[in-house]
Amino acid sequence: MIVDLVLWPTLAALLWVNRRRPLLWPLVALALLLLFNRLFTPGFFALEIRDGRLYGTLVDVLNQGSKVMLLALGMTLVIATGGVDLSVGATMAIAGAVMARLAGVSIPVALGGGLGVALLAGAWNGLLVSAFRIQPIIATLILMVAGRGVAQLVTDGQIINFEQPALVYLGNGSLLGLPFTLALVLGMFALTALLVRRTALGLFIEAIGDNETAARFTGLPARPVKFLVYVFAGLCAGLAGLVAASNIKSADANHIGLYLELDAILAVVVGGTALTGGRFQLAGSLVGALLIQTLGTTLYARNVGADVATVPKAIVILAVCLLQSPVLRAKLASLRRPAPTALRKEGSV
Amino acid sequence: MTPKFTSRLLAAAGLFASLAFTSAHVAAAEKPVVGFSQIGAESAWRTANTDSIKGEAAKRGITLKFADAQQKQENQIKALRSFIAQDVDVIAFSPVVETGWEPVLREIKKAGIPVILTDRAVKVSDPSLYVTFVGSDFVEEGRRAGKWLVEKTKGQAVIAELVGTPGSAPAIDRKKGFEEAIAGQAGMKIIKSQSGDFTRAKGKEVMETFLKSPEGKSINVLYAHNDDMALGAIQAIEEAGLKPGTDIVIVSIDGVKGAFEAMVAGKLNCTVECNPLIGAQLFDLVADVVAGKTLPKRIAVEEGIYDQSQAAAALPSRQY
Numbered sequence: 001m002i003v004d005l006v007l008w009p010t011l012a013a014l015l016w017v018n019r020r021r022p023l024l025w026p027l028v029a030l031a032l033l034l035l036f037n038r039l040f041t042p043g044f045f046a047l048e049i050r051d052g053r054l055y056g057t058l059v060d061v062l063n064q065g066s067k068v069m070l071l072a073l074g075m076t077l078v079i080a081t082g083g084v085d086l087s088v089g090a091t092m093a094i095a096g097a098v099m100a101r102l103a104g105v106s107i108p109v110a111l112g113g114g115l116g117v118a119l120l121a122g123a124w125n126g127l128l129v130s131a132f133r134i135q136p137i138i139a140t141l142i143l144m145v146a147g148r149g150v151a152q153l154v155t156d157g158q159i160i161n162f163e164q165p166a167l168v169y170l171g172n173g174s175l176l177g178l179p180f181t182l183a184l185v186l187g188m189f190a191l192t193a194l195l196v197r198r199t200a201l202g203l204f205i206e207a208i209g210d211n212e213t214a215a216r217f218t219g220l221p222a223r224p225v226k227f228l229v230y231v232f233a234g235l236c237a238g239l240a241g242l243v244a245a246s247n248i249k250s251a252d253a254n255h256i257g258l259y260l261e262l263d264a265i266l267a268v269v270v271g272g273t274a275l276t277g278g279r280f281q282l283a284g285s286l287v288g289a290l291l292i293q294t295l296g297t298t299l300y301a302r303n304v305g306a307d308v309a310t311v312p313k314a315i316v317i318l319a320v321c322l323l324q325s326p327v328l329r330a331k332l333a334s335l336r337r338p339a340p341t342a343l344r345k346e347g348s349v
Numbered sequence: 350m351t352p353k354f355t356s357r358l359l360a361a362a363g364l365f366a367s368l369a370f371t372s373a374h375v376a377a378a379e380k381p382v383v384g385f386s387q388i389g390a391e392s393a394w395r396t397a398n399t400d401s402i403k404g405e406a407a408k409r410g411i412t413l414k415f416a417d418a419q420q421k422q423e424n425q426i427k428a429l430r431s432f433i434a435q436d437v438d439v440i441a442f443s444p445v446v447e448t449g450w451e452p453v454l455r456e457i458k459k460a461g462i463p464v465i466l467t468d469r470a471v472k473v474s475d476p477s478l479y480v481t482f483v484g485s486d487f488v489e490e491g492r493r494a495g496k497w498l499v500e501k502t503k504g505q506a507v508i509a510e511l512v513g514t515p516g517s518a519p520a521i522d523r524k525k526g527f528e529e530a531i532a533g534q535a536g537m538k539i540i541k542s543q544s545g546d547f548t549r550a551k552g553k554e555v556m557e558t559f560l561k562s563p564e565g566k567s568i569n570v571l572y573a574h575n576d577d578m579a580l581g582a583i584q585a586i587e588e589a590g591l592k593p594g595t596d597i598v599i600v601s602i603d604g605v606k607g608a609f610e611a612m613v614a615g616k617l618n619c620t621v622e623c624n625p626l627i628g629a630q631l632f633d634l635v636a637d638v639v640a641g642k643t644l645p646k647r648i649a650v651e652e653g654i655y656d657q658s659q660a661a662a663a664l665p666s667r668q669y
Binding site: 051055060064157158161244247249250252254255297300301305306 | 555577
């Protein structure tokens with residue numbers, strides 16, 4: 001089948017290119033999971049063209065996974081500075097609620113309003129963390145708890161529906177046969193990668209995450225950079241919120257983005273970025289997010305009950321995390337050859 | 350103490366006593382004072398429930414002491430104790446959780462105040478701690494959805510089921526009732542059953558996967574444990590190029606406004622009502638309790654079942 005002809009060589013090439021890089025293990029896990037589905041889950045790889053767009057479970061994985069992928073981009077930078085943003089799920093709910101509320105006014109106003117409040121939410125977190133030096137986990141916990149209430153206020157506690165084609169397109173439309181959300185994710189990824197890898201910003205972020213005091217003494221603008229990464233996480237959460245609301249053509253303030261902050265953190269960690277800050281893996285986070293979504297969809301497709309579905313999910317995640325643990329890998333290496341002299345220095349994306 | 354002062358004191362005490370007597374008398378015979386502790390305001394359904402109770406009390410001129418527990422049992426226990434202190438005539442409440450009510454219910458019993466439970470039940474060792482429990486019968490709701498489906502499909506159906514949040518009472522009971530209703534039908538079987546967590550987004554996501562499975566093409570009925578999941582699934586069905594309501598017959602539970610709109614548009618076939626508007630029924634029961642009538646321990650809420658033919662007529666009057 002065409003899917004096989006495209007997918008497996010691509011995966012093999014990716015694995016080969018990354019054989020010496022931290023991206024390897026999440027890619028291996030994703031490849032194994034896909035292989036498992038290829039062999040044992042009938043219909044998982046079935047693709048057809050319906051209404052001029054690709055239609056199939058793999059396409060759903062990309063579309064449904066886009067929210068966590070977007071969140072993971074912002075979360076990666078926040079975690080790289082040694083912080084964490086727990087409020088992204090609630091920010092999604094606020095952005096979706098504002099968009100639905102303003103849907104009747106005009107499309108630019110609705111989109112701008114949704115993204116605007118998300119930027120504000122990010123700026124609020126950034127302010128608390130950088131100017132008031134509140135611990136990130138507490139600073140963002142505030143908005144995580146309060147944000148859903150704000151979203152409820154915006155929607156009056158009701159589910160608000162909207163039908164505007166442009167807003168519906170955002171989460172359901174297709175571009176060149178593929179979900180538009182995929183283009184959105186790739187666009188945001190390219191933009192972020194450009195910002196952090198083609199300017200000194202990425203280096204600043206890693207330096208701050210490694211040792212903030214040292215970074216400040218060398219003259220890095222530590223606080224503005226920290227402020228900015230939270231604003232960026234807010235923007236990503238806003239986009240994810242708009243996609244989530246668009247997906248179901250309504251703003252469900254109670255449930256949009258619920259617990260997704262945890263999936264985003266998981267995606268970042270599985271992707272090879274340490275929670276302690278410093279070096280980060282932007283592409284790894286995307287692979288991590290894809291892995292989580294593929295797992296979820298696999299469990300639906302195999303009819304695993306939701307009450308036990310968390311167990312296989314936890315096992316796969318645990319396996320990936322263990323594979324990445326430097327301690328475990330050093331132990332495994334020492335089993336193979338006697339007394340390793342030094343751990344190989346790992347390259348980055 | 351001067352005689353003058355004593356006589357004043359006596360007069361004041363007498364006045365006070367007579368006042369207290371008349372107010373107690375009026376309360377018992379005419380307009381009882383009712384204390385109601387609500388779970389919170391977590392959904393449109395709950396808000397409609399609260400409005401119905403408040404509205405009915407105002408209509409009947411009953412003094413209602415309303416307390417919102419904001420999803421916390423400790424708030425609810427505090428509210429119940431304050432009702433005892435205010436010596437209300439009847440206490441009604443929707444318990445946040447099932448257990449842990451024995452001590453406070455004993456205090457209420459000692460104070461001689463009758464208790465009516467609404468919407469959710471409690472687990473207590475001594476059933477005399479409350480008078481009656483009025484609330485939806487989730488098993489019956491599932492049963493009615495199943496019965497409607499048996500009639501509609503004449504016993505021939507390949508069913509996909511969107512289950513509620515795993516472990517929640519409505520999810521367990523609605524599944525049980527539905528399975529009971531279709532048990533005798535050899536031509537009806539549930540081929541897919543998965544949780545959509547009572548939300549639109551999950552309902553859509555799970556339905557997408559159902560439709561793409563190899564058996565997906567044979568699905569011709571969807572049973573969703575609530576309307577929101579059905580509304581999400583409808584979008585997945587449309588995106589698959591199928592006609593919801595025609596290619597796939599859809600039955601769900603709750604009877605929210607969105608479900609009626611979908612029925613009018615021909616995309617949903619039937620919704621079994623889970624009625625939050627219990628105000629009138631509740632205050633009828635309060636009157637019965639105050640009049641000293643004996644009531645059954647379990648009273649079901651009056652609930653309807655609506656299909657497409659009734660949807661347009663019922664839509665304007667839907668309050669939630």
